[in-house]
Amino acid sequence: xxxxxxxxxxxxxxxxxxxxxxxxxxxxxxxxxxxxxxxxxxxxxxxxxxxxxxxxxxxxxxxxxxxxxxxxxxxxxxxxxxxxxxxxxxxxxxxxxxxxxxxxxxxxxxxxxxxxxxxxxxxxxxxxxxxxxxxxxxxxxxxxxxxxxxxxxxxxxxxxxxxxxxxxxxxxxxxxxxxxxxxxxxxxxxxxxxxxxxxxxxxxxxxxxxxxxxxxxxxxxxxxxxxxxxxxxxxxxxxxxxxxxxxxxxxxxxxxxxxxxxxx
Numbered sequence: 001x002x003x004x005x006x007x008x009x010x011x012x013x014x015x016x017x018x019x020x021x022x023x024x025x026x027x028x029x030x031x032x033x034x035x036x037x038x039x040x041x042x043x044x045x046x047x048x049x050x051x052x053x054x055x056x057x058x059x060x061x062x063x064x065x066x067x068x069x070x071x072x073x074x075x076x077x078x079x080x081x082x083x084x085x086x087x088x089x090x091x092x093x094x095x096x097x098x099x100x101x102x103x104x105x106x107x108x109x110x111x112x113x114x115x116x117x118x119x120x121x122x123x124x125x126x127x128x129x130x131x132x133x134x135x136x137x138x139x140x141x142x143x144x145x146x147x148x149x150x151x152x153x154x155x156x157x158x159x160x161x162x163x164x165x166x167x168x169x170x171x172x173x174x175x176x177x178x179x180x181x182x183x184x185x186x187x188x189x190x191x192x193x194x195x196x197x198x199x200x201x202x203x204x205x206x207x208x209x210x211x212x213x214x215x216x217x218x219x220x221x222x223x224x225x226x227x228x229x230x231x232x233x234x235x236x237x238x239x240x241x242x243x244x245x246x247x248x249x250x251x252x253x254x255x256x257x258x259x260x261x262x263x264x
Contacts, residue, residue, distance in 0.1 A: 017141055067163075151238070186207060
């Protein structure tokens with residue numbers, strides 16, 4: 001996933017800066033009060049949507065292909081049938097999700113970022129030039145771009161793994177594999193190595209930092225790392241993945257029929 005983070009972070013960085021630059025242009029042309037009134041309209045930037053759509057399509061198809069290959073390589077007869085129509089299938093799945101669960105929250109965060117700078121600027125008497133400089137803080141915008149790309153890449157990879165698994169003709173199990181370094185969530189360390197049926201869900205605790213203590217506030221039943229239906233505490237910046245293994249009986253792979261039922 002590091003490859004995709006490196007590839008798409010500049011794209012997302014440019015999209016977020018575009019939102020901020022649109023506000024600055026409005027502020028310079030129409031004045032600060034008018035720009036603030038139009039902030040909701042200004043931060044709705046199609047570049048963010050396009051960047052997300054590209055991430056889901058590229059990462060989803062690549063992950064689906066790799067997952068199918070991983071499964072089929074375990075079978076006695078190796079054959080690969082990658083489908084170019086998977087990209088459309090992935091985008092159709094994420095169509096509403098991109099708007100409601102990704103583009104809108106990203107835009108709202110940009111809005112809050114702008115408002116925080118404006119509030120500080122009003123308190124300290126900054127002029128338009130200083131406000132503009134603060135808004136275009138490279139480090140903050142780049143950090144946000146990296147976080148967004150890492151999170152949305154994980155969601156795209158989740159769907160890609162699911163698609164590749166569904167396309168495979170064999171019954172499989174799946175294993176949660178955590179990154180296992182100092183940045184790995186405690187909840188994801190707990191389920192690292194857990195093996196369940198391909199249609200199963202992992203029981204993943206939801207922890208929230210309250211003061212200096214992580215407190216469990218719930219439980220997610222996740223289909224896998226990056227599951228977009230899970231709480232943000234289990235998805236944002238997640239770097240976990242999964243390994244799949246074909247189920248064998250008497251050294252023969254267990255097949256699935258078209259209804260995804262097991263047949264021998």
